[in-house]
Amino acid sequence: MSGRSKIVVIGSGMGGLACAIDLAAAGHEVTVVERAATPGGKMHQVAVGNRRLDGGPTILTMRWVFDQLFADAGAELDTHVALRPAGLLARHAWSRSEHLDLFAEVDRSADAIGAFAGAREARGYRAFAAESARIYGALRDTFLTRDRCGLVGLSWRIAQQNLPALFALRPYETLWQALGDHFRDPRLRQLFGRYATYCGASPFEAPATLMLIAHVEQQGVWLVDGDMRALADAMAALAASREVVFRYQAEAERILVRHGRATGVALRSGEEIAADAVVVAADASALRAGAFGPEAAAAVGGARAPVRSLSAVTWAMSAHAEGLTPARHNVFFSRDYRAEFDDLAQGRVPAQPTVYLCAQDRDDAGEGAGGAERLFLLINAPADGDRSARDARELARCETTVLDHLRSCGLAVTPTGSPTVTTPREFEAMFPHTGGALYGQAMHGWAAAFRRPGSRSRLPGLYLAGGSVHPGAGVPMAALSGRLAARRLMQDRASTSTFRRGATAGGTSMP
Numbered sequence: 001m002s003g004r005s006k007i008v009v010i011g012s013g014m015g016g017l018a019c020a021i022d023l024a025a026a027g028h029e030v031t032v033v034e035r036a037a038t039p040g041g042k043m044h045q046v047a048v049g050n051r052r053l054d055g056g057p058t059i060l061t062m063r064w065v066f067d068q069l070f071a072d073a074g075a076e077l078d079t080h081v082a083l084r085p086a087g088l089l090a091r092h093a094w095s096r097s098e099h100l101d102l103f104a105e106v107d108r109s110a111d112a113i114g115a116f117a118g119a120r121e122a123r124g125y126r127a128f129a130a131e132s133a134r135i136y137g138a139l140r141d142t143f144l145t146r147d148r149c150g151l152v153g154l155s156w157r158i159a160q161q162n163l164p165a166l167f168a169l170r171p172y173e174t175l176w177q178a179l180g181d182h183f184r185d186p187r188l189r190q191l192f193g194r195y196a197t198y199c200g201a202s203p204f205e206a207p208a209t210l211m212l213i214a215h216v217e218q219q220g221v222w223l224v225d226g227d228m229r230a231l232a233d234a235m236a237a238l239a240a241s242r243e244v245v246f247r248y249q250a251e252a253e254r255i256l257v258r259h260g261r262a263t264g265v266a267l268r269s270g271e272e273i274a275a276d277a278v279v280v281a282a283d284a285s286a287l288r289a290g291a292f293g294p295e296a297a298a299a300v301g302g303a304r305a306p307v308r309s310l311s312a313v314t315w316a317m318s319a320h321a322e323g324l325t326p327a328r329h330n331v332f333f334s335r336d337y338r339a340e341f342d343d344l345a346q347g348r349v350p351a352q353p354t355v356y357l358c359a360q361d362r363d364d365a366g367e368g369a370g371g372a373e374r375l376f377l378l379i380n381a382p383a384d385g386d387r388s389a390r391d392a393r394e395l396a397r398c399e400t401t402v403l404d405h406l407r408s409c410g411l412a413v414t415p416t417g418s419p420t421v422t423t424p425r426e427f428e429a430m431f432p433h434t435g436g437a438l439y440g441q442a443m444h445g446w447a448a449a450f451r452r453p454g455s456r457s458r459l460p461g462l463y464l465a466g467g468s469v470h471p472g473a474g475v476p477m478a479a480l481s482g483r484l485a486a487r488r489l490m491q492d493r494a495s496t497s498t499f500r501r502g503a504t505a506g507g508t509s510m511p
């Protein structure tokens with residue numbers, strides 16, 4: 001095909017896959033090099049005995065991102081992967097007698113909150129839901145789906161669209177402070193403050209703007225038939241059907257640079273793949289640390305490494321669950337959220353952690369499991385996997401604390417064998433130079449969202465995608481970053497004299 005560019009994408013996580021799909025759909029020749037044996041990156045599975053379960057993301061939101069991605073490539077999401085909406089978003093517990101379910105409909109959640117904490121808190125919840133919707137509305141088409149910009153640029157974009165929306169953002173307040181306007185009950189402040197951890201941040205340091213995540217969930221949480229991994233497989237299959245070549249167990253070691261321009265990728269095996277442009281869809285911290293060579297490192301700049309987002313300790317297990325019926329998504333809160341985040345800030349695994357539990361054989365309301373079922377448990381941990389390791393005794397103690405906490409909330413979990421434990425050290429091994437940070441740099445302070453790298457690097461021909469770059473972490477956001485990188489790359493290629501414009505036909509539907 002005339003005007004076809006040759007592009008190498010490093011990494012087949014959400015960002016890399018979305019980028020590869022858009023580039024290939026526009027007619028470019030795309031090779032994805034991936035150090036793991038399968039696509040998906042953090043959207044991976046772990047083995048427990050002879051069963052497999054999701055060991056990465058479990059909550060899928062913003063399905064419109066994937067609807068648009070597939071549609072723009074001439075396909076339909078629903079024919080590739082089956083998604084069902086969750087009516088019950090999550091079950092929350094603080095003790096044996098304090099349980100609260102949140103639902104997809106605001107009215108149902110408000111009723112549940114009213115019964116749990118009183119009419120004033122139910123009114124507070126309605127006000128909170130309206131505010132989070134306003135923030136999301138202000139940012140969706142001005143920030144999330146657009147190239148990175150600064151606060152001034154963002155203000156300009158919002159003002160053009162809807163001036164009053166500009167005052168909805170509250171960037172200078174922390175999420176925790178803003179929640180105090182809506183909730184007096186500390187449990188509800190904790191529940192909604194936890195949304196900061198969806199991008200690996202502390203609610204005590206994250207900007208109030210992050211309350212938009214509550215609205216994202218309100219708009220729909222989706223259960224994926226065949227586990228989350230089915231989405232990564234569907235994206236890889238779509239890419240392959242558009243002639244993307246996947247090279248698994250192929251680790252990129254260096255970005256080739258000639259005459260001040262990225263010209264390909266050298267693999268650890270010694271092989272070199274020439275390209276007109278390269279997209280790094282691995283973590284930007286690897287690039288910054290020099291994992292792809294010094295010229296590539298200089299392309300992201302910044303002398304100081306940014307503060308890392310949180311990591312996690314996870315347990316994947318086959319287990320019997322008795323007592324409280326778990327829903328698909330469950331949270332067992334610690335009593336003292338401040339102490340939990342103080343521990344994390346001091347580099348410690350919290351002494352009394354909040355536990356997220358995903359019952360992967362159950363539907364949203366908790367139906368569907370019988371006998372031993374697949375459970376995935378997660379607690380937040382500092383991203384120190386490149387500096388320290390936790391010994392078996394410490395991990396065993398931590399597991400006992402976690403299971404005791406669940407029992408104190410009414411759920412007895414008895415593993416049928418040894419759980420598969422993943423610590424920041426294993427996450428660091430899977431995602432090098434991150435320390436196990438799962439969401440790029442920490443979203444702390446008002447400026448954090450603007451400090452992430454954008455799609456275009458300082459090195460011509462080198463682009464960035466993935467959860468560590470704009471617009472941020474999370475499955476749909478990382479996919480959006482891949483689309484932004486593809487679009488920016490195609491725009492740049494189109495504006496060079498050697499590029500034939502025909503190759504960019506069939507652009508994307510992002511605003």
Ligand SMILES: Cc1cc2nc3c(=O)[nH]c(=O)nc-3n(C[C@H](O)[C@H](O)[C@H](O)COP(=O)(O)OP(=O)(O)OC[C@H]3O[C@@H](n4cnc5c(N)ncnc54)[C@H](O)[C@@H]3O)c2cc1C
Nearest residue numbers: 011013014015035041042057058059252282466467474475
């Ligand atoms: C335990 C856990 C729970 C999570 N829960 C949720 C959730 O419920 N909902 C949600 O939306 N998000 C969640 N997330 C976050 C979400 O998974 C990520 O933000 C998103 O998947 C990241 O995608 P990415 O594009 O950054 O690529 P990544 O998933 O980071 O993949 C990068 C890929 O690059 C490859 N790579 C790295 N270096 C090289 C190299 N040198 N050569 C070749 N390949 C390389 C890696 O092997 C990897 O496959 C969770 C993450 C984890 C780990």
